[in-house]
Amino acid sequence: MTIPNAPREHHNHWVLTFVCADRPGIVHAISGAIVSARGNITESQQFSSADTGRFFMRLQVESPGDRAEFEAAIGPVTSTYEMAWRLDVVGRPLRTLVLASTAAHCVNDLLFRQRAGQLSVDIPLVLSNHGSLRDLASFYGVPFESLPVTDAASKAAFEKRILDAVDEFDIELVVLARYMQILSPELCERLAGRAINIHHSFLPGFKGANPYRQAHARGVKLIGATAHFVTSDLDEGPIIEQNVVRVDHSRSASELVAIGQDEESRTLTQAVKWFAEDRVLLDGARTIIFK
Amino acid sequence: MTIPNAPREHHNHWVLTFVCADRPGIVHAISGAIVSARGNITESQQFSSADTGRFFMRLQVESPGDRAEFEAAIGPVTSTYEMAWRLDVVGRPLRTLVLASTAAHCVNDLLFRQRAGQLSVDIPLVLSNHGSLRDLASFYGVPFESLPVTDAASKAAFEKRILDAVDEFDIELVVLARYMQILSPELCERLAGRAINIHHSFLPGFKGANPYRQAHARGVKLIGATAHFVTSDLDEGPIIEQNVVRVDHSRSASELVAIGQDEESRTLTQAVKWFAEDRVLLDGARTIIFK
Amino acid sequence: MTIPNAPREHHNHWVLTFVCADRPGIVHAISGAIVSARGNITESQQFSSADTGRFFMRLQVESPGDRAEFEAAIGPVTSTYEMAWRLDVVGRPLRTLVLASTAAHCVNDLLFRQRAGQLSVDIPLVLSNHGSLRDLASFYGVPFESLPVTDAASKAAFEKRILDAVDEFDIELVVLARYMQILSPELCERLAGRAINIHHSFLPGFKGANPYRQAHARGVKLIGATAHFVTSDLDEGPIIEQNVVRVDHSRSASELVAIGQDEESRTLTQAVKWFAEDRVLLDGARTIIFK
């Protein structure tokens, strides 16, 4: 995955994220490197994980130099502290593949906000196992493909198309916007840390089919949604964002579905926005969110 | 359980709740009875359950007559429609037994709001398996007893004391305010529909010991609390109220506990308040809440 | 304004709302009329206003008869109690005129939810003083007209077009979806009780230009939106719905605008939904919302 150079303007605006073992002097070392790159820190967040002993940092830096100068300046520090790091340009649209089935709410919210300039993603393709969202994608000027998934062979073909699209468009994020097929463990592995899914959430949780019907039967007072990274352990990946909304006894199961969809849309869009802004870092099974 | 007559003021303010099979004419019949009792409806809520085919209603009625007149007026209707009904005086404090262990937050919130006039309960006793909340109860002028629970015999003695207190004080509601012992199935049965418990809630849920630690390990973004009726199926009784609050990665497991306790307090107090105001009706495994 | 008969199905589903002076017997009288119309009450809400002495009720009723039968049955009651009443068919789409300027967020939310079946309105026209939302309306298959407003004459022409459209399409609700022109007092008067506006809301409030900049300067921690009926007293009409969202010191004034727009969209759509479902009644300067 290559990231293009920032445009050589008077000042570039960089976002630098890194993770390393926690020990004294990290902030001093990296801030020294930034000084030497003629950079000015405009935003900074850090976190020391007591659970894993790792140190996480996200910096936004304005500097007059180009990527080569910046990388040269921080290179000795990233080596010394054995950092896993990532340098990008603030606001660069993230190349994002959207997977969908028939539900429109999440796809519509992503595309509307992308066009409204509120979500810094570039979506070269919406890929669905149904054709029903073609018009929606077309309205927003986004290419759309559909491939039916009806058996093991067609499912394998769909997954191959996902991987081909990831290569073809140099995809950095795959969003499962109510894509209703389970990804194979191999695909989950290939997309680890760069695929986000959304699912409904209830207090208490419900296993099995038709959870909204179960939630209705149990008279829950809150329903919500969870956006998380895709892992092969279904719906158990690291959590990125959660929301709930209050409901009461008068809501039918189908009304709960509609209410839940609103939560799904806004929760997924929020998770994608944070990811696109390099605000989501992984700490084992947890996420660090630098809002 | 007997309910005293309302004071014979110029106008009494009654609360009438009933449940019956849903069929046409119920509202007309009961409102006719109220007219004949010279009553004026000041608040009215109803719900038809599509799940169970039952009809639920809560009415507040001002009338110049006494209980005998009111009961005589509604008697033919409650018989004809085979209603399970309850008539009480608006604002009459509910006789409430509070069970506690060592945690103060729920007990403090109940006692403070009771004294502040925001919670219409009369608490003749706080019964605990520890002595540490004695001073708190004393400050609020509420009798306090402690009985250790350390084995099967002392647990049986504690449960016997609960039942004796229910009789002695003509208790209408038992509140488990972080009482950390599991009630026996027999006691759950005896207190069915008049005992409320509180427990923490997470998205997703966690089984087993130390759920706050599990929630921390999993990086949940919301933690909350659920107040529900006590049943022998642990933590699975009909839900009365739920709340959640947002947390982030920087919270330690012990901070999650403190945050969760706030949700527990306000959720339990809200559930007790609604119950004391006859706003909680049971529809199978669900509650109807007439807020 | 005429309301078409319900289709003569096996059972019609009616929504009846009425307001009258509060006195004993109203519920009994109206429920008797419903029994005589062979109706079954499926939803009922009422409110007695201590402020104005008026009684408000909303009923949903299933009955096998047609509108004539239903009106004949309730006629004596509505006369006796001097009710202002309205009878409609549950779920009938409300004929709604949308006014817009250049901002897309509110219009997009209304059109998306209308098409998704979550908002029971029929929008025969989006009328704007700019052309920029033409494509959006077109995508949703909604007619669009733009008329520039640049001076008193063009403003009068725009308002005349509003009134003509109201007549031409038998409009029942006018929604100002970020229409950025002040309506004339005469037009406000003509549309009284059937025009809804949305505006941003802050704690504390700010007068004058660029309120988001003022809110930023003052460091507010919550920003929100209020949907209200249009009156000639600018932004002071009866409130239908309000929402807020939390912000912090790091938000720029332009970020506050984006956040505020989300609140505006969801607040306006919610208000329109309740109005379309006959859930909004006026009690002087206040609204009664039968959710």
Next chain:
Amino acid sequence: MTIPNAPREHHNHWVLTFVCADRPGIVHAISGAIVSARGNITESQQFSSADTGRFFMRLQVESPGDRAEFEAAIGPVTSTYEMAWRLDVVGRPLRTLVLASTAAHCVNDLLFRQRAGQLSVDIPLVLSNHGSLRDLASFYGVPFESLPVTDAASKAAFEKRILDAVDEFDIELVVLARYMQILSPELCERLAGRAINIHHSFLPGFKGANPYRQAHARGVKLIGATAHFVTSDLDEGPIIEQNVVRVDHSRSASELVAIGQDEESRTLTQAVKWFAEDRVLLDGARTIIFK
């Protein structure tokens, strides 16, 4: 105001806050000083204000040295960058004077949480212009004094007692916990930046007497509370925290008062907690909150 040395444990845990003009190199300079003091940064937050050109930072640092060593290490940096800075020990209880009148809710919440270990303040005195909260203070073991305020002379005496108490107890924070007297401009000046008040908040705002009655008359759907620094411009000081809660048409003005009080309690306690943890910095008329 003097701040005691931290206990000479193996490691001290410091909180350092500072403000200075924003320019490159600040973070590098201060982190270098911390390295030289053998310190490890455990928490760090910063903010560059585009409005005032100032740079704000809050650091938590573990180090084996004492205050003298730490101050010596950072001294050159604080001088060079002309920082306004403050060094304290994490978790040291802030010496806090509570002012009250008759309302118990805010005082109770502060005292309960202080005792529960959730609020790091030390309250040597509750000072009231009424005697009614004496028992509450007594229960929590907090000294209580009351002095009537009935005219200019007694008001001056009360304010003199405030200032004497501030000196006597070396007070660092004055909390107006529903103290219903307006402080004189001179006193506001003396307490600038270390006195916090709470008041109700509405959308829209209401001027004049009995705002809850006005809010009821206007049918507001949200009511809330704002905690802010005391300034001589009444209720217009920099905002620290705000909360709102949803209400509906059925709430009487007195119910709105009770609901508003809950928001007041939790909002004031939250503001005090953040202040006590050195998380509140002033940026002109705004606050920077490092949560």
